[in-house]
Amino acid sequence: MPPAMSSYVISQRVMELSRPKLLHKRYKYPRDPQWKVSNSALNATCSQRVSILAVPKACPPHNYQQHAFPKYVNSDSQFDSRSKQQWSSASMSSKASDRIVQLAKPRTLQPAYEEEESVMRPVSRAALRTVPSPRIIELSQPLARKTITDTWNPFQISLSSQTAIATVRIHELARPKKYFNLLNKF
Template structure:
């Protein structure tokens, strides 16, 4: 028996021995056409040939019988058992089962001449609700129940009243309105003119050095808190 290592040690098959497979491999030159075997010939293994064979019928398989066949004498004289006879009987409907009533069933004389009782007539009436001036009255089943109306408190009446408009409220000014003469003749003060000027920014002169350090920064001393924050974390320090 060949081991797995021996199978893996075999070289891969050369798939270029079939030069007619133009759709798979790119060739510099088209191969010469052969007159004897113009198509590609494939090599099949014994396993593929075995799978290509038609499935054989089983040994107990019998061809389908025709519409007429001879019945054996034993089948003609066969008698069903008690179990088969009981299973062959139709299912008995349950007790109290009645067939479906037809859609247009004729009414009996008793149904046609029946009279409703006063109780049924009372229940058939719709429920009536009647509002009274001094309260709420509901009539149901011949009984009248009157519920007195609640009186709101002064606080509720105050909250229920709409919000009043402020006395100094002014409506929206129209789009076009006349300008008074004193506004046309007014003049801005020195303070307004000073605030109206844009902020002046000093331009960079030609000899500006952005990397120069001021004398105050050279003499500055860090505080203990800055020195503490500048130290690395203890867990990141190597011993």
């Protein structure tokens, strides 16, 4: 351990910050789950309205299997007897209006719509016969990169950087920063 760590003195501010936060003076601690029930609560009776509201709703029993299977339709646009649902005669004999029939038709493509060209399309004869210019051939070649051989030393400093002179601003930036001793300030 460095000697500076063993001789460290804690400031008054750090001591203040290390103390736990006090609870608000109006804070009530959680009460015990078991408490005494008053006599009035023990002898209370509910009104007729509360008794009615306390009765649970009567729900019809659900047959979830009937929802799991699709309803079958005949070619006459009437539901098959296998659909298990009863339809009224009025709903069976009803006819859709012309507007509903028009809205039920799927949308069609616009007359001027052009479909996308496929990714795989034939190459034209003119493109197959073209001769590239020397500039195109030059651009199509990959860049020639210098190969790093065993003789290359990444830590060798070039001669141009050895003879360079640093500006005043570089010297200013190279100086270490000065820090205040914040611990002894309090």
